[in-house]
Amino acid sequence: MTVLEQPGAYRPAPPPAWRPRTDPAPLLPDREPYRLLGTGAELDPTLLRTLHGHLVRGRRYNRQATALTKQGRLAVYPSSTGQEACEVAAALVLEERDWLFPSYRDTLAAVARGMDPVEALGLLRGDWHTGYDPYEHRVAPLSTPLATHLPHAVGLAHAARLKGDDVVALAMVGDGGTSEGDFHEALNFAAVWRTPTVFLVQNNGFAISVPLAKQTAAPSLAHKAVGYGIPGRLVDGNDVAAVHQVLSEAVERARRGEGPTLVEAITYRLDAHTNADDATRYRDDAEVETWREHDPVELLEREMTARGLLDEATRERAHEEAEEMAARLRARMNEDPVLDPMDLFDHVYAEKTTQLREQAERLRAELAAEGAEENGEGDER
Amino acid sequence: MTTATTGTGQDARKTETARKPATMAQALNRAMRDAMAEDPTVHVLGEDVGALGGVFRITDGLTKEFGEDRCTDTPLAEAGILGTAVGMAMYGLRPVVEMQFDAFAYPAFEQLLSHVAKMRNRTRGRMPLPITVRVPYGGGIGGVEHHSDSSEAYYMATPGLHVVTPATVADAYGLLRAAIASDDPVVFLEPKRLYWSRADWSPEAPEPVAPIGRAEVRRAGTSATLVTYGPSVPVCLEAADAAREEGWDLEVVDLRSLVPFDDETVCASVRRTGRAVVVHEASGFGGPGGEIAARITERCFHHLEAPVLRVAGFDIPYPPPMLERHHLPGVDRVLDAVARLQWESEWTERPEAFEGGTR
Numbered sequence A: 001m002t003v004l005e006q007p008g009a010y011r012p013a014p015p016p017a018w019r020p021r022t023d024p025a026p027l028l029p030d031r032e033p034y035r036l037l038g039t040g041a042e043l044d045p046t047l048l049r050t051l052h053g054h055l056v057r058g059r060r061y062n063r064q065a066t067a068l069t070k071q072g073r074l075a076v077y078p079s080s081t082g083q084e085a086c087e088v089a090a091a092l093v094l095e096e097r098d099w100l101f102p103s104y105r106d107t108l109a110a111v112a113r114g115m116d117p118v119e120a121l122g123l124l125r126g127d128w129h130t131g132y133d134p135y136e137h138r139v140a141p142l143s144t145p146l147a148t149h150l151p152h153a154v155g156l157a158h159a160a161r162l163k164g165d166d167v168v169a170l171a172m173v174g175d176g177g178t179s180e181g182d183f184h185e186a187l188n189f190a191a192v193w194r195t196p197t198v199f200l201v202q203n204n205g206f207a208i209s210v211p212l213a214k215q216t217a218a219p220s221l222a223h224k225a226v227g228y229g230i231p232g233r234l235v236d237g238n239d240v241a242a243v244h245q246v247l248s249e250a251v252e253r254a255r256r257g258e259g260p261t262l263v264e265a266i267t268y269r270l271d272a273h274t275n276a277d278d279a280t281r282y283r284d285d286a287e288v289e290t291w292r293e294h295d296p297v298e299l300l301e302r303e304m305t306a307r308g309l310l311d312e313a314t315r316e317r318a319h320e321e322a323e324e325m326a327a328r329l330r331a332r333m334n335e336d337p338v339l340d341p342m343d344l345f346d347h348v349y350a351e352k353t354t355q356l357r358e359q360a361e362r363l364r365a366e367l368a369a370e371g372a373e374e375n376g377e378g379d380e381r
Numbered sequence B: 001m002t003t004a005t006t007g008t009g010q011d012a013r014k015t016e017t018a019r020k021p022a023t024m025a026q027a028l029n030r031a032m033r034d035a036m037a038e039d040p041t042v043h044v045l046g047e048d049v050g051a052l053g054g055v056f057r058i059t060d061g062l063t064k065e066f067g068e069d070r071c072t073d074t075p076l077a078e079a080g081i082l083g084t085a086v087g088m089a090m091y092g093l094r095p096v097v098e099m100q101f102d103a104f105a106y107p108a109f110e111q112l113l114s115h116v117a118k119m120r121n122r123t124r125g126r127m128p129l130p131i132t133v134r135v136p137y138g139g140g141i142g143g144v145e146h147h148s149d150s151s152e153a154y155y156m157a158t159p160g161l162h163v164v165t166p167a168t169v170a171d172a173y174g175l176l177r178a179a180i181a182s183d184d185p186v187v188f189l190e191p192k193r194l195y196w197s198r199a200d201w202s203p204e205a206p207e208p209v210a211p212i213g214r215a216e217v218r219r220a221g222t223s224a225t226l227v228t229y230g231p232s233v234p235v236c237l238e239a240a241d242a243a244r245e246e247g248w249d250l251e252v253v254d255l256r257s258l259v260p261f262d263d264e265t266v267c268a269s270v271r272r273t274g275r276a277v278v279v280h281e282a283s284g285f286g287g288p289g290g291e292i293a294a295r296i297t298e299r300c301f302h303h304l305e306a307p308v309l310r311v312a313g314f315d316i317p318y319p320p321p322m323l324e325r326h327h328l329p330g331v332d333r334v335l336d337a338v339a340r341l342q343w344e345s346e347w348t349e350r351p352e353a354f355e356g357g358t359r
Helices: A045-070 A084-092 A107-112 A150-162 A181-193 A224-228 A240-255 A285-292 A296-306 A312-333 A341-345 A354-374 B008-017 B024-038 B062-066 B078-090 B102-116 B152-156 B169-181 B232-246 B263-273 B288-303 B321-327 B331-339 B351-355
Strands: A099-101 A169-174 A197-203 A232-236 A261-266 B020-023 B042-046 B071-073 B094-098 B132-137 B162-164 B186-191 B198-201 B216-219 B224-228 B250-254 B257-259 B276-283 B309-313
Touching: A045 A084, A045 A107, A045 A240, A045 A296, A045 A312, A084 A107, A084 A169, A084 A197, A084 A240, A084 A296, A099 A150, A150 A169, A150 A181, A150 A197, A150 B078, A181 A197, A181 A224, A181 B078, A181 B102, A197 A240, A224 A232, A224 A261, A232 A240, A240 A261, A240 A296, A341 A354, A354 B263, B020 B024, B024 B042, B024 B062, B024 B169, B024 B186, B042 B078, B062 B071, B078 B094, B078 B102, B102 B132, B132 B169, B152 B162, B152 B186, B152 B257, B152 B276, B152 B288, B162 B169, B169 B186, B169 B198, B216 B232, B216 B263, B224 B232, B224 B263, B224 B331, B232 B250, B232 B276, B232 B331, B250 B263, B263 B276, B263 B288, B276 B288, B276 B331, B288 B309, B309 B331
Parallel strands: A099 A169, A169 A197, A197 A261, A232 A261, B042 B071, B042 B094, B094 B132, B132 B186, B162 B186, B224 B250, B224 B276, B276 B309
Antiparallel strands: B020 B198, B162 B257, B216 B250
8 A cells, every 4th residue: 555545644745945045135246337437426536647658558559459450460350449447447456466368359458467569469460469478568469259258267277276376367258259158167166166257248228230139138148147046236337436336346356355257348339340250230339429429538537637646748648649659659569560371380289290390391392492582593494 | 117026016006006907988088197196287178077087988087086176077068167277278378178978079060169279379489288089989889869979080180189099908008198198188089989899008107108190000010001090090900910812912091190190100110011901980071081092192103013002980960879880991992992092003023924014
């Protein structure tokens, strides 16, 4: 006889009481993008001046790099014009020992971290895939495949923590990148392992031509954090003081061992996706104009002027310094890089395979034949 | 060594280093254990590698011995596993990641192709990634779909990766140690149907093996060369034994490493025998055999008595377990290929034709 044949004898145990494993309420992002400029909040004048110098130089850098594409000195340039506040703040909140994981649009962040702009532009110039030694400024190679560098930031932060090092990794991605599987996997790993990682999503409204509405149905990109059990923060990405503060708090939180944070910065890409893109096919000039009113450089200058922190002389000096930076960049980018085709085989493996040695010899012979032809020796063959 | 007469000490030492039957799985496990003991930067991560010891038990005991920080159960996401391993390697660790099955490694392809394989190149040598990606591969274990793929061709087609696959217990240990010690990323393909194959082997004194990039002649012969690797090595050795009845003395070359490829050993063998058959489980079309046959032909054309033949899996998705025996290259199919090596046209064995004055 089984229990089922004995009515009344069997009382199913009530299921164990259920409750969420993490209280979601404290993880929810701000209801409005966090703002500081124009709110009358107390702000550090020295920080504002530093941010201002960086923003002005950053804007000029974007303009110069775009001009270099027209002169054939850059193969392509994905501009961060309009997004300078995010770029600059991401770089400035990090300590020297920390790591930055930029995407292809984030060369300005690398430059703001102290990297030589010519090195930062190496990938886009087309002479070297990365252009710089990642260990020099602790900036990972620019990632072109979307969001694939986010797990790297998680792994590096995890390794640093295992070694007992006080290191934070900050990774940058766009709104489109949040649809990628690697975004999800990175946030999940970071949350489970509580790695000291900060994820900065620059929501600039478009993934090339596709607007955010076609990218996600989430209440906000910051809300995605809750699903991983980590806090999401929403910030006005054009308010450099606010971005700086929100990212600083996230970095400090990570440093304290409290785990990762997802920050969504609402901004706008004023330029096209790259110089090769035509933004008029997917958005109106009127929309762009509204965002020009909310330009990160102007927002800060207005605020500083109102606070008496920016006289005409200081402003002019900042712009002069930016011009000098642009002139130096222009001059150096106008020099042709010296390339050795034989380098092609050098860093595929620690040691060249037999096959690569054979192929290198073939190329060497081709180059020798080319050289001979150029010297007029070709006729004799 | 001491020649002491006490006996007991020597006996103990003998027991320690004695070769006794061991499985490939035990040798792989021991390789990771020894690597972790010797080098604190070696970290193992993957799905179920912790308490369970991996679905094939290859990581058995590692978490217990080295702790969860050294042998870590990850969330179930292969791109995330390999992607975080990249970041760990960037920071100076030496990750060994386990992909649970061949077909479950595919989500990690983008990390492998776009980052792992290219990072040294992208950074001009500044940022090498010493990552070992262990992948149980191949069929013959009665697995349901997505558990029996031979995925080596995908990895071989990606410059920047080493692709290694052991066929013996000694190689399982030696090659895995070499893979973990390598400063290049290594895709380490473990023939899962050989996991429980046995050989006499000493875990305390593992015999040294040839480095990554060298093939080994597993059986010397004079009639023809079977070029093979991984799960097909025992098949070819069995075929070579059976071939003796037909009067063929077959040489068997175990590639061990598909990348780098050992042209030298393969071509030396084919030049000696004049005939070659490439044997593998992976589908023939676009498979490793095409590359190997082309390399042999390019280098040994004047030594060849017959076209290089391939015995490979059919060009079909891996079949259901009840039909897999028809798909996998077996002894008979290998011998059939050997029989098609144009023996009838061999002039050296027909001196009368030669005397006729024409060749």
